[in-house]
Amino acid sequence: MLDRGGTVAVQVHPLKTAADGSTFLPVVGGFRFDQFMAAPHRGMLIGIDDQAHSAARLFGADLREAHRSIAQSPGAPSAVLIPRAYELDELTYGIIWALTCLDDALLADDRALDQRQRELRTHERLPHSAVGHQAAADLTSAARMWLGSSFCARHILRNLASPACAPLFWTREQSGEEACAWLLFRHKYGYLKRISSQFTGTAESLIRGFCIPEAAVTASPRWERILLFLSVALMESLDIHVKICIEPEYADVDGFVLLPGQRAIIATWVRADDIWHADSVTRSSVLRSFSDVTGHVTTHSVNEAAVPDHRLMALADYLRLDWPWLSRRCADLSEHGCTGLIQPRSRLLSTDGVDAALRYVGMLGRNAVPQ
Numbered sequence: 005m006l007d008r009g010g011t012v013a014v015q016v017h018p019l020k021t022a023a024d025g026s027t028f029l030p031v032v033g034g035f036r037f038d039q040f041m042a043a044p045h046r047g048m049l050i051g052i053d054d055q056a057h058s059a060a061r062l063f064g065a066d067l068r069e070a071h072r073s074i075a076q077s078p079g080a081p082s083a084v085l086i087p088r089a090y091e092l093d094e095l096t097y098g099i100i101w102a103l104t105c106l107d108d109a110l111l112a113d114d115r116a117l118d119q120r121q122r123e124l125r126t127h128e129r130l131p132h133s134a135v136g137h138q139a140a141a142d143l144t145s146a147a148r149m150w151l152g153s154s155f156c157a158r159h160i161l162r163n164l165a166s167p168a169c170a171p172l173f174w175t176r177e178q179s180g181e182e183a184c185a186w187l188l189f190r191h192k193y194g195y196l197k198r199i200s201s202q203f204t205g206t207a208e209s210l211i212r213g214f215c216i217p218e219a220a221v222t223a224s225p226r227w228e229r230i231l232l233f234l235s236v237a238l239m240e241s242l243d244i245h246v247k248i249c250i251e252p253e254y255a256d257v258d259g260f261v262l263l264p265g266q267r268a269i270i271a272t273w274v275r276a277d278d279i280w281h282a283d284s285v286t287r288s289s290v291l292r293s294f295s296d297v298t299g300h301v302t303t304h305s306v307n308e309a310a311v312p313d314h315r316l317m318a319l320a321d322y323l324r325l326d327w328p329w330l331s332r333r334c335a336d337l338s339e340h341g342c343t344g345l346i347q348p349r350s351r352l353l354s355t356d357g358v359d360a361a362l363r364y365v366g367m368l369g370r371n372a373v374p375q
Contacts, residue, residue, distance in 0.1 A: 010104025012046050012346075019051030019063055019086065027051065027063060028083035031074065046104065046349065051086050062092040064100075069344045089336035090345050096337070098227035099358060100346050102184035109146035110350040117147045124151070128158065132270075132283035140279060150352060152273025152280040153185055157195040159282040160261055163269045170203055172262040172298045173212040173244075176274040178220040178255065180231030186357060187235055188348070193357035200242035209245045213301035215254040221323055229323040230330065234361040236319055240312045241364035247305035248319065254297060262294045313368040331369020338362035 017029050029051050047067030054060040063086045070084045090096065110117065120140045127133040135155075140148050164171060177183040186192050203210050214236070221229065236246045258281065261269040268290055270283040285291075307318035320327040337345075342355040342362075 010101065010106075010108045012048050012100070012104055013067075014048050014050050015067075016050040016052055019053040020083075021053075026085060027053070027088055028085045029065075030083050046107070046346075048346070049084060049086070050092075063088070063090050064092050064096065064345055065090060066343065066345055066347050068347055087336075087340045087344070089333075089340050093333070094227040095230055095330070095333045096345060098180060098231045099187075099342060101227065102180070102231055103188055103346050103348055103353065103355070106146050106184070106188055107348045107350050107353055109144040110150060110352050113143050113147040114350070116143060117150065120147075121151060121154070124155070127155070127282075128162075134278045134281040136278050148279050149185060149273070150189060152276070152278075153189055154191050155280050156259070156271035156273050156282060157191055159280075160269055160271050161195065161198065163284050164199075164202070164261065167263055168266065169263060170208040170210060171269075172264065173210070174257060174260050174262070174294070174297060174301075175212060175214055176255075176257070176259050176272065177214065177232070177235065178216050179224050180228030180235075182274050183232045183235035186238055187231065187361060188353050188355070188358060190352055190354040190356075193238070193354065193360070196239060196242050196244070196357075200244060204243065210243065211245050211247060211298070211302065212239055213298060214246065214248045215251065215257070215301070216248050216322075217250050217252040217255055219252070220255075226325070229325060233316070233319060233323055233325060233330070234334075234358060234365070237316055237365045238357055238361040240316060241360055246307070246315065246319075247301045248307050248322070249301040249304050250306055250322075251300075251304070254300065257294075257297055260294055262291070262298055264295060265291065267291070268294050313371070316365065316368060328369070331365050334362045335366025335369055338366045 019027050020030055021027050029049060049065045049067055049070055051063045051065075052060055053063065065084060065086045073084065092100075120143065124135060124139065127135060137148065140151060143151070177186075186196070200210065216232070224232070236248075239246050256275070258270050259272040259274065261271070263269075267284055267286045270281065270285065272281045273279065306322050307315045309315045309318055317327050320330060338359065341359050346355075348354065
């Protein structure tokens with residue numbers, strides 16, 4: 005789905021360690037900051053720690069943030085601090101990969117994307133709509149992702165204005181490439197927070213179901229599975245109970261929100277034939293079909309547990325991730341936030357969602373009781 009066009013200009017320098025254990029890059033003439041900052045590109049400073057008797061380790065810092073820190077330092081700055089939490093491993097690589105791919109694509113299409121959104125806004129007045137890819141054939145796949153995701157989020161919120169009961173959600177993401185939109189699209193985090201606050205205090209928990217077959221897990225690299233895990237963690241942080249089934253026959257079910265016995269709000273954009281397919285239906289046959297789906301994921305969830313930390317532990321196990329390492333790394337990274345590591349340039353992206361997921365996993369890791 006992503007265009008894989010993200011690029012980062014880098015400067016690599018030896019990493020130094022202070023007496024107190026902090027790590028830094030000394031600001032000396034070899035940095036050439038002015039020249040590096042002159043070009044309108046995304047940049048990172050990379051510190052390499054190749055101390056004897058250990059394999060070389062790399063640590064990164066966003067160039068813009070480093071430049072801002074230097075500019076605001078009193079007197080002549082002597083160093084750029086790089087936290088140990090910014091080590092370049094599979095957690096940070098996944099975040100950098102997703103952000104740069106989305107950011108470069110959305111920036112490349114900024115004007116055209118705004119124009120297409122204006123042209124397609126008339127569909128919001130329709131009870132159902134499906135817009136084919138040809139309507140935005142000139143856009144990158146990431147821009148079409150954003151169009152579909154944004155439209156479907158607004159479609160769901162319009163149709164959930166005054167529900168009589170707690171809805172059941174179903175989503176189609178199976179990989180980190182698909183799920184990273186939850187972490188980085190600005191509107192997605194806002195959508196989740198609004199849904200969560202709307203149903204806070206109801207008798208029933210909000211439930212969101214996924215289908216993630218074993219084949220999808222096997223086909224994904226570890227850093228991409230981490231992105232998928234963090235997307236689920238973000239939902240759990242907002243009191244959304246995530247249930248996951250693995251049977252492949254459910255993999256292509258439309259994305260939907262079910263108000264049991266009343267209606268179903270269809271909102272599909274992930275792996276869809278169109279940029280989006282949106283509808284609101286009351287046909288009993290459709291309601292029964294979606295009820296069967298939610299019933300299955302509720303009773304056959306591979307991560308079922310009474311509390312969020314146990315659900316996320318079970319998910320980490322299913323995704324073949326090391327929970328102790330992952331929760332510890334999330335805790336470390338959450339103390340500093342992602343903006344010092346990598347920053348979006350597009351107004352449509354934000355690191356607020358991924359930072360919230362990191363904080364939550366780190367907190368659960370510190371407080372988790374073994375199953």
